[in-house]
Amino acid sequence: MSALSLSQVSAGYGRIQILHDVDLTVGDGEIVTIVGANGAGKTTLLKAVSGLIPLWGGTVTFKGSPLARSSVEARAGLGLVQIPEGRQLFGPMNVEENLELGAYSRRRGGRPFREKRDEVFAMFPRLGERRRQQAGTLSGGEQQMLAIGRALMAEPEMLLLDEPSMGLAPLLVKEIFTTLRELNSRGLGMLLVEQDAMIALKLAHRGMVMERGRVVLEDSASALLDNPELQAIYFGQRGGGGGARTETE
């Protein structure tokens, strides 16, 4: 059974429709990535799933229960936790306080804070060293680690990730994605929106290509990586015309 499933989802801002009849499923412990150029509707899709924007049509269900009427915080309580674009840390608060706020929703049968915190520090030792440091003064990579760690404190069953590679050096991106793979091997499902299609597809089990608010291609991640058409458009390889380039700054 799929944990998260979207059916015929449409949504937009004001009077402008962005998403057109999007179907999508993410299974338990599965990583599904959405790739596509700027403005394809990737982030909008994630917002529709997390509840930051209302649905115009269609349904979103998570673990069998429909979400259309649940608030963002209610969805978080169900285990659907978003790591927003640009990380959105609580800048003036220190690392540990950010983690404490991550554990805000006390889910039933949740584990004690210290245990979860120490697990995050074991995963990201650098955060442990800087536990009293203000989140806003961390480096970009450390901030992304903290954003992930903070989300883990909420004991998610599925992570919604919006551009985790944004603004990070390639080496750090690699490190972050290694961590994501490790988390997935423990059974955590993910819906990953990423401009860097190459690295996203290497991590994901399945991938979807979005264009102008529609899913135009859906396949296993390995098949998409080998798809010559996609290579031409998104990976900027020889013969490729316009389209998004991989982000490497």
Add this chain to the structure above:
Amino acid sequence: MPILAFLRRHVWYIAFSIVILSAPLFTGNIYYLSILAFMATRLMIVLGLNLLMGQAGQISLGHAAFAGIGAYGSAIMTTRWSMDPWLAMLLSAVLAAAVAGLIGVPTLKLKGHYLAMATLGFGEIVYILLVQLKWLTNGTDGIGGIPSLTIGSIDFGNAQMFHWLVWGVALLMLRISLNLVDSRVGRSLRGLHRAEIAAMSLGVNTSFRKVQVLMVSAVFASIAGSFYVHYVHYVSPVSYTIIFSVILVTTVVIGGLGNVWGAVWGSALMILLPEYLKRYNQDYTQLVFGVMLILTMIFLPGGLVSFRTLVAKVRERFRGSRAGPVTGPEPRGGS
């Protein structure tokens, strides 16, 4: 040594309590004691407003009206309906909380400073009602003959007894604020202030929390208003104009936005300074407040409590050291 750890953790709170509560032992002067009493009621209002502004990042420009609800609620219920003062105080606080909820629910769902606009209007409405509803409020003449608070045979009309009562309550509110800031709720408020979307996606019901803190601050203000009228035995609308609301906001900023102790120093300064300036010319007060607000925002953005940061900055400049920039203290209260 758990006792020692407890003492160390709360050293400032304990020291402050001892100093303030022992004041009547050193002076029986009614004037000095009244200034201290006004400081206490001011502190109650500012503590609540400081939680709202500093933690949740929302501005209320109508906090005078919440104090006015407490003041007039107590005055009307005790003089006209001969109600027990304590019950009147409680009912007024409930009313203030209900009104705060009514204003907060629609405005705090919206992003941005809609609460500031709504409370600005609300403050004006309350002021107009206080002046115009003559059958109830006696208009601009105000209401006199408000009884003192009593418990059994203890009469809090006595300045010293009142001092202990009003400061006891103010210290309790200070403790509540300090604990709140350092709690899960306090963190969620600071979190939604900084990154609302992130707070929401971690399960914080942000609009509910904002309404909650607005209601708490309204209750603090209302209780302060009630204590005030039971002390001066008189109330009139001029005490609850927009000017007072602005002074309250100024007090929060000058003391230290988001720092609970800032509310203490801010209240002390904003009560003492006008008393001092009054000897020269009443009109100076507003001017001095304005200048102080500007200077605070330029040189002491963290308020009076961040004075050490300013000293460090100045020292650094004189030394011309190349050390990293001095970062301000976190906007939160220590214990």
